[in-house]
Amino acid sequence: MLIMLNMHNIHYRQLFIQYSLVNLSETMSSENLFTEHLNKETIFLNRNALLPHYTPEHLLFREKQMENLVDSLAVILRNEKPSNIFLYGKTGTGKTAASKLVVEHLLQAMKSKQGNFASAYMNCRTYNSKYKVLSKAVKELFPKENFLGYSATFVFEKVMEYVNETKSHLVLVLDEIDMIKDLDECVYSLTRANDDLKNGSISILGISNKLNFKDKLDPRTKSSLCERELIFPPYNAEELTEILRQRAEIALKNKIVEDSALRLAAALAAKESGDARTAVLFLLKGAELAEKKGLTKITDKEIELAKKSVEEEIAFEMISCLPEQQQRVLKSIAVLAGEKKGVQSLHGSSREEAVLLSGEVFEKYQSMAKEEKVSIISGRWYREYLNELEMYGLISTIMSGKGQRGQTKLIKVLLDSKKILKACAQTADLTN
DNA sequence: CCTCCACAGGAAGCGCAGGAGT
DNA sequence: ACTCCTGCGCTTCCTGTGGAGG
Numbered sequence: 001m002l003i004m005l006n007m008h009n010i011h012y013r014q015l016f017i018q019y020s021l022v023n024l025s026e027t028m029s030s031e032n033l034f035t036e037h038l039n040k041e042t043i044f045l046n047r048n049a050l051l052p053h054y055t056p057e058h059l060l061f062r063e064k065q066m067e068n069l070v071d072s073l074a075v076i077l078r079n080e081k082p083s084n085i086f087l088y089g090k091t092g093t094g095k096t097a098a099s100k101l102v103v104e105h106l107l108q109a110m111k112s113k114q115g116n117f118a119s120a121y122m123n124c125r126t127y128n129s130k131y132k133v134l135s136k137a138v139k140e141l142f143p144k145e146n147f148l149g150y151s152a153t154f155v156f157e158k159v160m161e162y163v164n165e166t167k168s169h170l171v172l173v174l175d176e177i178d179m180i181k182d183l184d185e186c187v188y189s190l191t192r193a194n195d196d197l198k199n200g201s202i203s204i205l206g207i208s209n210k211l212n213f214k215d216k217l218d219p220r221t222k223s224s225l226c227e228r229e230l231i232f233p234p235y236n237a238e239e240l241t242e243i244l245r246q247r248a249e250i251a252l253k254n255k256i257v258e259d260s261a262l263r264l265a266a267a268l269a270a271k272e273s274g275d276a277r278t279a280v281l282f283l284l285k286g287a288e289l290a291e292k293k294g295l296t297k298i299t300d301k302e303i304e305l306a307k308k309s310v311e312e313e314i315a316f317e318m319i320s321c322l323p324e325q326q327q328r329v330l331k332s333i334a335v336l337a338g339e340k341k342g343v344q345s346l347h348g349s350s351r352e353e354a355v356l357l358s359g360e361v362f363e364k365y366q367s368m369a370k371e372e373k374v375s376i377i378s379g380r381w382y383r384e385y386l387n388e389l390e391m392y393g394l395i396s397t398i399m400s401g402k403g404q405r406g407q408t409k410l411i412k413v414l415l416d417s418k419k420i421l422k423a424c425a426q427t428a429d430l431t432n
Numbered sequence: 433c434c435t436c437c438a439c440a441g442g443a444a445g446c447g448c449a450g451g452a453g454t
Numbered sequence: 455a456c457t458c459c460t461g462c463g464c465t466t467c468c469t470g471t472g473g474a475g476g
Contacts, residue, residue, distance in 0.1 A: 380464085
């Protein structure tokens with residue numbers, strides 16, 4: 001609440017009286033809570049440029065894809081209907097940024113040409129049905145009116161009416177299009193709509209990071225949705241370095257980040273996924289760490305630390321989303337690993353996390369569940385959970401080799417067992 | 433070599449919740 | 455309001471695997 005308010009326009013004293021029951025007069029007379037931040041020297045020029053939703057004015061290493069997109073949409077300038085386009089690529093490869101940028105440029109071009117062009121961007125994680133997509137579109141077209149609660153047919157007619165009467169070309173940018181439940185139906189009616197339109201057109205720019213999702217579609221949907229396909233490959237380390245350099249120039253004060261640190265952030269991200277978002281996140285976290293410590297340089301060390309904290313955040317997020325029983329399994333692994341580590345360090349051996357046997361973990365899980373008086377999942381399902389935990393990168397498993405009994409899995413925790421326990425405890429607090 | 437042990441993971445099926453169709 | 459369908463989380467049952475031990 002406090003953050004939302006414009007600090008320049010509000011008298012601090014008033015604000016505190018309004019939001020606090022505590023007598024703050026003493027605090028106020030000595031120092032405002034934000035004083036430190038007001039006078040603080042910052043290393044950022046424009047922190048926004050390092051946030052996930054920032055779209056740079058020039059997208060590096062996507063010239064070919066941009067050109068293709070422009071070519072496909074340029075027919076609108078000649079008052080023709082563009083093909084539907086399907087963009088595919090893993091997360092953080094520039095699909096969304098490229099489409100937003102091209103649409104933005106097209107909007108400007110159409111303005112200068114006095115033509116009518118409309119677009120609606122939506123993430124289908126939220127707008128996950130035909131009705132929701134149409135509602136969003138109609139909201140973009142008639143920002144002042146409210147069509148809440150109208151039937152799907154009515155909303156659809158309204159979109160058609162707008163396109164027809166204003167002779168507009170409407171491009172629907174559907175990000176994460178694979179999330180739409182009735183996609184076949186949705187694509188079919190939007191494509192078919194063009195047959196009934198005398199003027200203007202409706203076309204779809206679909207974005208997805210799952211290539212195989214196309215196989216599940218009706219062949220007709222597939223062919224109309226993928227009239228044109230563009231692939232966004234992951235970035236390599238050099239490309240990511242350049243991207244980071246570009247962002248750093250906008251976001252950070254001159255020369256504050258060391259070149260080796262940039263290259264490290266790029267290399268770490270490239271190794272994992274080739275995801276620009278991750279790389280930029282490493283840089284952002286690194287910068288924040290440096291600022292907190294009052295450093296004048298962002299070095300490799302900050303990037304290393306940033307990576308670690310990002311990973312921990314992700315792990316924490318992941319642990320908190322696990323189903324209750326799976327969390328219990330993970331917890332019992334962590335507990336057991338902790339116990340074993342204690343024994344190992346007594347004998348002066350390695351500080352690494354201990355290797356556990358699948359069977360003993362299951363026993364531990366059972367006894368812990370019994371103590372807490374909660375139901376116990378079967379051994380089969382327990383194994384299924386183990387496999388998932390491995391997939392999430394929380395544990396690693398290998399089949400036992402020599403020295404162990406036959407077919408069994410050897411389990412190793414990949415995170416510090418104490419951190420796992422902490423995360424489990426915190427999510428348990430949240431649910432209670 | 434055979435059998436047992438301790439587990440892996442596939443197949444089938446069950447109960448339930450929630451959505452779609454009528 | 456009601457069925458019907460489907461997907462999910464899970465259990466039960468079963469076959470396969472490979473070292474240990476007789």
